[in-house]
Amino acid sequence: MGSSQGASAAAARASWAFAGGTGLALLAYCTGLPAVQLAVFVVISAGAIAAVVLGLRRYRLSPADARPWWYVVGAMSAFVVGSVLRQANPPGHQLTLAAFAPDLAVVPGYLLLLAGFGRLLARRRAAENDPARADAVLIGIGATLATWSLLIVPILAQAGDGAVLYVLGAAFPILDVVLLAMAAQLLFADGRREPVLWFVTFAAVSMLFGDLAFALRQIGRMPEAVTDLQIEVVFLAGFAAIGAAALHPSMVRLTIPHPAVLRRLGIGRVVGIAAVLLVPTVAASWVPPVNGADSLVRIGLTVILTVAILVRIVRAHDARIVAQQAAHEAELAERRRATHDPLTDLPNRELLTETLTRWSARAAADGAEISLLFLDLDRFKMVNDNWGHQVGDELLVAVAGRLSGMVRAEDLVCRIGGDEFVLALASHAPAKLAESLAARIVAEFARPFPLSVGDVVVTPSIGVVRAAGGTEALALLRDADIAMYQAKDAGRNSFALFDQKLRASTRHRVDLEQALRGALARGELSLHYQPIVDLQRGGLTGFEALLRWEHPVHGRVSPVDFIPIAEDTGLIVPIGDWILHEAAAQLQQWRQARPADAPELHVSVNVAVRQLRGDRLLDTVRRVLADTGLPASALWLEITESGAMEDLDSALATMRVLHGLGITICIDDFGTGYSSLSYLRMLPAEIVKIDRSFVQGMDEEDGDEAIVRTVVAMAHALGRRVVAEGVETEAQRDRLRALDCDLAQGYLFGAPRPPSADTAWLTLPTPAPVSAVSAAGAAHLPR
Missing domain, CATH: 3.20.20.450 (EAL domain)
Incomplete structure (x- = not known):
């Protein structure tokens, strides 16, 4: 156990060291020196891919769990090819097919990433989590509204006859929005928010910002001082996050199923929902609509986003109510388990003691008596020895049912252990009811109990106690128990009434x-x-x-x-x-x-x-x-x-x-x-x-x-x-x-x-x- 934990801690440190090292490399990348930028690009790109392969080998995932990561490796390779082509063919003002070759090269990468994230969702069962899915949809709609207002509308307004090629560049942020929504669904699903989830989400955010920057630069909305190599920093940061995710030991838990669990809407999610509403709305208002169609799309997306947020809040409230009801039902079930016999579902000794204490106090106030019958089955052990404990349990259930049918609704029938039952009569019971009930039980038990092995006859020995209100529950049980043993000593299949002479006899017996x-x-x-x-x-x-x-x-x-x-x-x-x-x-x-x-x-x-x-x-x-x-x-x-x-x-x-x-x-x-x-x-x-x-x-x-x-x-x-x-x-x-x-x-x-x-x-x-x-x-x- 100790060596395993030590190895896991070492792997986690290696993951964070990789992230820190690539961060320093990115600082060097920002110096603007072409040779340094090229070296950093090669090291981080190749290092991130190698880190994923190394993580898969180190943690020995099953083929099904490893498949999403191999999709990610393929996607990263396609992105590296696209970056190389972009550096080899800087975009000009003329929109030719060669100028968009880098974008065409990364299309398979996006498809592989979508497939990989989809597999992760399926393995983790995060897609079944309604709150996580709702939050992902909110992020997707909000990001779509912001992307439409800040990027797609300007591209369409400026492209003219070359709109098809511009739209290809604008499609990547849309795909990034989908990836971000999937990453958010992974992050918000039930289970611990492991470091691997934050690394993956950071990578999705990096891709979105990187593609937005490239698209804005493409339509001339980025400062001339910002070069493609500098924008690559954002992509490289995403690469580094993927590599760190694969090296971290929590990556093995990314594919562990986590069934949906109802949770309350926490403060973190409330803040997130508010941000999803405000940020896209501010972004949309920052760029004025170019025409009526643009306004209609913005209004539609805003309405959809607002309705989705309201639905999310209402469902969270409903989930909270359901969770409270479930907790209340669980509490009641736990209370019932603590106060009822699991075999017969009769009240147990704890509930009997509580009830007797309450009834005795009420009887004391009314000047009434309280009555108790303590019943023990004669030679019950012979049933277990001859037919087994399963038949013995059948008999106990049958006895419980027969006794329950012989008392009034306000009375209490309990099983307090083994073959011992107690019948407590409510404080307003008639004076002789306890004795008459005991006699009826003795007579009724002459009728066989139909069990799986056939008809079985068992006789009862019953102790009856009638005491003044205010008598302690334990004293009532003790006296009824003494009377029950008196019935056994008298030959069984009978009942005995407790009195002071019997108490003295019992005291003498104890001595x-x-x-x-x-x-x-x-x-x-x-x-x-x-x-x-x-x-x-x-x-x-x-x-x-x-x-x-x-x-x-x-x-x-x-x-x-x-x-x-x-x-x-x-x-x-x-x-x-x-x-x-x-x-x-x-x-x-x-x-x-x-x-x-x-x-x-x-x-x-x-x-x-x-x-x-x-x-x-x-x-x-x-x-x-x-x-x-x-x-x-x-x-x-x-x-x-x-x-x-x-x-x-x-x-x-x-x-x-x-x-x-x-x-x-x-x-x-x-x-x-x-x-x-x-x-x-x-x-x-x-x-x-x-x-x-x-x-x-x-x-x-x-x-x-x-x-x-x-x-x-x-x-x-x-x-x-x-x-x-x-x-x-x-x-x-x-x-x-x-x-x-x-x-x-x-x-x-x-x-x-x-x-x-x-x-x-x-x-x-x-x-x-x-x-x-x-x-x-x-x-x-x-x-």
Whole structure:
């Protein structure tokens, strides 16, 4: 980058050095010494042509971009030939064809220049720029009026029978006017006004003044002291400008397209337009009309020029209005992008916060309430995982449309992120409108959403908050969010109304979360072990490791309170690693303390959904088995039925690897979730655990015994064993035994207890009868 910029700067300096050097040479040319003038003429003419060729080679333009410059080289060569012929055949008073040979020689040069400038306009797309084109037309008309008044009329008045030859000389300034208009169009078009543009424009102006001088000299309106060689200075200055333009690095940008952009009429252009009107008018008034036709032409050109200027000003004003409108629309579009969700086009969190702040202030003044519904889609991740994010986006758009159709025109439906939507009800809403709307939404979402993959059903969890006016927007959102999570905890597909009790509960939850983050490091967590017994043969088979938390301030915290927090925050992952290692080490210690002929024991550890994702659980299990020496068959991992279904692909992959290691997989809380035979067949599980709620329900008249019987039969049909949880009475034990249930756990056999408690069961005879196990644990039943 640095070397490229350095080379560009050096090239720019070379261009200006060429311009400065030729300027000094032109000063020498004005001395009048024929030898010096001839030398300067040769050096500048040849140098300018060589500079163009050198610039084309240095900057390596494409053939299409280089073609206009080669036209310029051809034109300059023709002009050099014309100048040489002019010096060889000085014009006299007799108008012969030989006297006009120089003029005839430069005609191809003008045609080549017109072609070159036309190509430049096309490459730069400057011809598409209306303001630039209008300014060029103004300059052309003004220059035509001045040329007509100062040159053409005097030539026609003086020429007599030789008018045809005089008109040939007068035609060159007209061509120069066209070239100047084209150069002006290049200069005024959009894009930076690079040095190359000023050089080219200067060259066009030089040609116009040079040809005017020659034409005036031709009709005797130039002082006798002014020679053709002196007039050549103007042409040579134009030559030098072309050479400097080709050497300047900005020449490569002359052919870069610059699409038209609406711009305001700047002060520079206003001054230019005024000059275009005044200068030709003054020039025309300086030379009186020779006849009526001359007056008519002058009036016509003046009227055309005036009308063109007025049109230019009006169009500039219109362009300014259009530009202002475009800027306003762009500002509105930018504002909308900043305040609306790009996917659903619903208002976003920023606009919601602004609106709530305004509505809350108005409600405070009116003594009214403000209502908010915070909606989250249940298990939206499963949609993305199963069908991809494109279908997930389809669903979000469909949800946005359905919600928008359920509110009043004055209410607000927003998407504040992910699968979260907020419905804000205007402050004059009826008192119970929020609750009734939430109930309608829950009912309406039972209707499938038609998507590209088919009909998809998704359920909402909605938090509703009603607060007095003046409540801050962030507080409203926070409380509605809390209520939404309450609806999720209640089983999803429902709504919950925020109240102060819920706020206290949330505050307590936050306190527990903060305390839980350091509980493991502080040694506040421990494991209690509940025995699992063989119902049919009698005897202890193992234990379930259950997590307990003893907080120094809150005391014993229920697992029902802190386990969900650990799962939601991800703390369950490091805690789960610790549980695995602690339980395996404890069981191995007990196994080693048992008699040699005692049956093998196992320990069952609960695994959270988060632990099933990725390879961390697999690595932890391998490390635990290696560190403790516990056989893989002695480690049981319990995975809830609903947890396995939440991310089935990931869960299946992890469970299959664990099964391959020899770990026993248990499906926990079976019957509370999908309870599908096909799902049970799919999962690599050896144990099915019946939820305690069904065991407790067996005592009722129309209880759950039929469900338990069905689960046992289904599991046995698939070669799985069954564990019944929550067995507390002998009647339950006997019924389960009659139903051919394999294993059981519950307070009948022993409460969860720390490993430091009575370990009399370690020395029980083999196999230990169920009654003995019960007796060993009976002392630890809660009173």
